[in-house]
Amino acid sequence: MTTLVEKRDAPKARPAHSKFSWAWLGVVPFFLFAFMFLIYPSSTIASGSFIDSNTHAFTFQNFVHLLHNPNLIGAYWISIKISLITSLGGGIFGFLLAYSAIRGGLPSFMRSSLMTFCGVASNFAGVPLAFAFIALLSPAGVLTGWLTAMGYNPYFHGFQLYTFWGLSIVYMYFQFPLMVLVIAPAIDGLRKEWLEASENLGASSFQYWRYVAFPILLPSILGTMILLFGNSFGAFATAQALTGGSINLVTIVIGAQLRGDVLGDAGLGYALALGMVVVMAVAITGYTLLQRQTERWLR
């Protein structure tokens, strides 16, 4: 049977490009809004970091100062380290959870409950999350109390909640649920036929993973981990509420710089903020490119 392709518009009398279209006016409010409250304020960060805050002349000095400031480089390093650790840890744990729920032979309600929980947990961050872990793991916390009653006080064994590792444990709370949510469609895309085919050809479970499933999932896993990296790199409220600003993350330094010029140099603050945007842009681009890679298999 042949179908007529319906042409919805009347043929144009003249080529479209030769006349001005009033249709553009329809998106003006959106672009105006986005420019005014997103693009312009963000671009002042970029322009501010190339301007000397005293002479108002164009300069690269802010970046030179940034690179020679051990405290600020240290802040980047700690932010990168915590993001690496929690994106790897959250990525691996989240993948295992998602795979268990989807292909692990569990009852199907486990999957829908996991998805719901993860939707909530990935949104439950910031101040209340920080407090939840204070209630759990601070010296007066509930779990600390239970462990002490069992004869193991973690604080006697070097554990500290308000430090790097404590914060990593807290960040994991919003990291692994995001992994579960983003990676689930990729795991769904693993066809049962591929497993059956490799089993028929005599492949072991290890060989199936090594040569079939893992190579297909790898771009997606990597991409999502990069997304997790950005997720933790940009985090501020959780760390601020948990540590009161005592941990040297880039976001914490920017927050302090905003309250009062703690760096003593406005231009340096701009450069610091621009550095964050660059890292985030690289992360989001990497995620998008790798997601596109996987989509070939998921169709």
Next chain:
Amino acid sequence: MKRGGVIWSWFWMALGILYFFLPLLATFLFSLRAVKGVLSFKAYQNVFSTGEFVTNFSYSLLWAVLTIIVGILIFVPTAYWVRLRLPQVRTAVEFITLLPFVVPAIVFVFGLVRTFSQPPFLIVDSPALLVAAYTVLSMPYMYRSIDTGLRAIDVRTLTEAAQSLGAGWGTILFRVILPNIRVAILSGAFLSFAIVMGEYILAQYLAKPAFAPYMAFLIQQKAYEPAALAVLSFALTWASLGIIQVVGRGRGPAQIAGGH
């Protein structure tokens, strides 16, 4: 799946459940400890009866509602118009709606304060700036929900049908398109609601009363009352996303790099 695999699946799930529930359980237990030696709801009574809590919480509700209204007013007509007449700007619009992921909230507010605390735009003290900033923050979720909703309906046919019956653009948008994508708008709205109610950074640095900064302030002052607020905050998140699940009957969306 082999037997060993199922045991491992249960193991990972059990670990996930522990990670998910232990902090919540601890918060809840903590919130009951306000009176020494007994479990009571004293912390809730204490906190809910203070005027400060009521003020800050009401302001957060107000910001959330305004954000949702502004979001609908800007994004529904835009997404509709792009689908109907300007498919060539789709890439640009989608790029802009994803920008809030690239600019972390603390950097965003840094830019806002620096930009709007000097002439020609001296509006850093205006509540409107906070609402605009929240609208930007919720844009990725709001715009995408609306756009997904529009994809599911035949925008062109609906528009032409309405036009041939003599409807103007306002009628088309708000009495034809809007009711048809109400589920999508609702899920975007409730996610925005959850984000704004828990948001700390923008309200804190634009110096406006809100729920999360109040909670952060209370953590420094009190031990048990913030636990009551954290429980309330969790219940709000849970309720908002639960409603999305119910109305959308689909998977819940995730927040990234927003209010963390």
